[in-house]
Amino acid sequence: MSKSYIRHFNANAIFHRIRIEPNVSQRDIVAKTGIDKSVVSSIVNQFSELGLVERNPVATSNKPGRPMEGLTISPESGLIVGVQIEADTIGYVAAALDGIPVCSKVQAFDGKLDEVADVVARGVKEIVSECGRDSETLGVGISLPGLLTDEGVLLHAPVLGWRGVPVVDMFSSALDAPVFAGNDGKAAAMAEYMFGECVDVRDFIYLFSGSGVGGALFLDGDIYRGSTGLAGELGHIKVVPQGRYCSCGASGCLSAYLCEPALAEEIGRLTGNLPSSFKEIIERANANDEVVVGVLDNAGAVLGSAISSLVNIFNPPLVCLGGDMASAEPYLRPAVERALQRLAHPSMSVQTKVIFSQLSTVSPFLGGVALALDGVTGLDSPHVLP
Amino acid sequence: MSKSYIRHFNANAIFHRIRIEPNVSQRDIVAKTGIDKSVVSSIVNQFSELGLVERNPVATSNKPGRPMEGLTISPESGLIVGVQIEADTIGYVAAALDGIPVCSKVQAFDGKLDEVADVVARGVKEIVSECGRDSETLGVGISLPGLLTDEGVLLHAPVLGWRGVPVVDMFSSALDAPVFAGNDGKAAAMAEYMFGECVDVRDFIYLFSGSGVGGALFLDGDIYRGSTGLAGELGHIKVVPQGRYCSCGASGCLSAYLCEPALAEEIGRLTGNLPSSFKEIIERANANDEVVVGVLDNAGAVLGSAISSLVNIFNPPLVCLGGDMASAEPYLRPAVERALQRLAHPSMSVQTKVIFSQLSTVSPFLGGVALALDGVTGLDSPHVLP
């Protein structure tokens, strides 16, 4: 526990407050974070000198006394680029320091490891120039479908077939800006904390559904990584003893009932008409296809059972469901609520809100932005989110 | 995040190292904690001046150079008293600062709230005088079967029928020593971390079985309390959808299959012979009563299912099972292992060790000692473990 750690921590907390509540006063920051006024003044000055934070005069409040200074993140001060590497695509988004996306794009990707650093370097350069700003790139955050060590080594990414890749070093040498890397599920959770539905919630459970089901435990204001970094792989909670086989090799995983391929397969099996995308699944449900609605309802029940377990373990104020789940809310929510009623401890579930977040569909790839922002605003050196 | 917090944190870490590894050198502490040598020297001096730590010459190592000083907790420096309040008993244990119990006793208790402060004050005085040492009582830790707030208020203790009791204030005014209070399950987990099977393990899951099933999440070197303090009530993880009714009002809880009353009832129902204690259950199992063995095996399967979920969520290096479970290890372990094999993610379960801890049966009431020790050795003011 070092001294600079406190500074890092405080700086992050202050930046976070300014971002989620533009035009706050220093006084408010003091009240809400408990950090001393001198420290807030000093750190705000530091941010202000770096050009990261602006002081704006605020409309008169009709109160006596010196008016407050409204503090905001300067949108022109620099760009953060979020990169999301998936099985066959790479997504990019450039955002200002306040996290508001400026532009984004997706590019096809063949998964070749030896070219990816150059591909991403070019992609980042392009997205930055497309923004039409000559502001500096302050950080690049790379969200990866696999597990990372503290040192920035990607241990294993099944969908990419990569293993033991020192991603931070690799991308750092190809890019000019500081590189931050992290697991996709955890990065997405961080994005929810910074920009989404979980802003400023100290404890929440995040579940994400797509080609697989991932997740993260956000505890005490930070992602819980566990001793091995594997913690939070919530897609593999067992929900049905001796249930369906999952791509991970085990059986009865939540993922085997909820991820897009599993739902598609089930619908295909029951109707003889295999959906080609999650969008199609939702379209068929919207068109009142009873089989599809039934499959989604069943998935909701299984999901609700998993959430009930999580509620009983963590008693979190918030459970956030992202990815494909957001667009399926009308078909999932009733079953989830039923399961919670039936399975979760009443005195716990009353304190828990379950929400479906649109963030990852409305503005995708923000996970990487969150990763980088977390590092950049600490007034400190890079790190990794395993 | 304040400055004195760092000192508290470092002091605790250093004391912890000395306790778990008597005769360490400062150099070793530096190597193992990462704290700077100056800081270690300064804090060791502080402990030494307070008489909490002794410096012993260590047998020559046949190496050149100044020989190390072996640091140990001075056993005579003071007493810590652990108090455990249960439905009809109060248990006491007096221990030296190294956590080694000196003497203990149990007294009957009628659950009367208005007398308990005086009763405990008398009990503490007696146990201290029974020790036959005139050393100072440095702290009293009180372990309670209920939920506490950060401010030391017992919100609700169902088995005692207490609600909204400011326990820390109440016991503080009756006792001369600093009072620390906490939830029994979390205190027991802390004891495992300090004195038991989980010494120095930064992340573990603790499950405790007795008249109910409690537990704690020990994450990143500390108990996770969650936003409400309810986190870690692992006895109410749902293991069987629409399963047995639990004393909490819900159905399918782990507790409903594993706690002593549930096991006794089940055995009584099947044999017509209701066991009067957990000890009797084990005796009948030892006498090869097939029904009893079968009931325990079934409980083990349910327990294993719950542990599998926990493994998949946390991927902890260690799952520690305490209380009654320890003496039932021969009957529970096979079923637990089977369930883990079948239900837990293989790449996770290989990293997880499941152990049965005798700590709470061999030297009971250490939870309170752990609570108090945690506060006393921080060179800082009291606090609570909700």
Add this chain to the structure above:
DNA sequence: GATATTTTTCTTGTTTTGAGAATAATTCAT
């Protein structure tokens, strides 16, 4: 006995917090 080695302490410097005084900028009352 000199030298090398290992462990601990001392010295000095830097960073950061934290409390209170000072300053700045406004409204309200007269």
Add this chain to the structure above:
DNA sequence: ATGAATTATTCTCAAAACAAGAAAAATATC
């Protein structure tokens, strides 16, 4: 208008804590 009151921020200074290196202490080896 002008002074008083009020509120927000900055400045000043002291204390706490860490951090790096020099120094000291205590031993083994040659």
